[in-house]
Amino acid sequence: MFINKEDLGSVIYDYQLDQITDGNDDLVVQACNAAIEEARSYLTPNTDNKKWLDGRLLYDVENIFNKVGNDRHSLVVQHCCTLAKWYVAELCNADFIYEKAKERYDRATSWFTKVATGTINVSSLPQLVRDETTAGDKQPFEFGSRAKFNHDY
Structure with missing residues (x-):
């Protein structure tokens, strides 16, 4: 797991x-898993949406969240812990x-949004x-003209 x-x-x-959890570690694991999933959702590009083809960086989300120990990105770990x-x-x-917890949560989600x-x-x-595998066959811009307007009903 990325955080624990x-x-x-x-x-x-x-x-x-x-x-808070009354000693129930399952609640902590559930909170950690929810935080990881939320962070992943911010960093995972929606390749079906053309705006992701505008030249912004595409992060290797699998690689980021498969790291363990000191190999993890410390800022991502810190924000996941805040979530x-x-x-x-x-x-x-x-x-x-x-x-204060709400303010830090908002700040962490804002950071992930800015990165995304x-x-x-x-x-x-x-x-x-x-x-071709990450961008697909979609292009960020399309060229052409509109279909000719016709008054026929």
């Missing part, structure tokens, strides 16, 4: 996590400020090579 309970120590104290904390915080806001749209680029993330 031990990684969450950077965003939430262990006693808070145990208090997971939000999913845990939905259960209860015991002993930490709910608004190409507003910011993370040069240290693995990227896909743009070729």
Whole structure:
């Protein structure tokens, strides 16, 4: 798994996590999995949508999220932990400020959105090579004229 309970120590104290989940590690695993899936959804290009062919970087999402240990991208790990904390915080806001968790969640999702749209680029993330398999046969621009207008009914 890309992140786990031990990684969450950077965003939430262990006693808070145990208090909120009542010691149920399955809830922590579920929050981590939800955070990973949300992060993946931001970075995965929609190749059916032509706007993804506008020249923005395409990240190798499988490669990014298959890394383990110190090979993981630290900023992606940190933002995934923030997302997971939000999913845990939905259960209860015991002993930490709910608004602060919400603010950090919004900041993390904003960062992923900026990376996905190409507003910011993370040069240290693995990227896909743009070729026939990643771009398909669609082009970002189409040329031609409209069909001739005809008054016949």
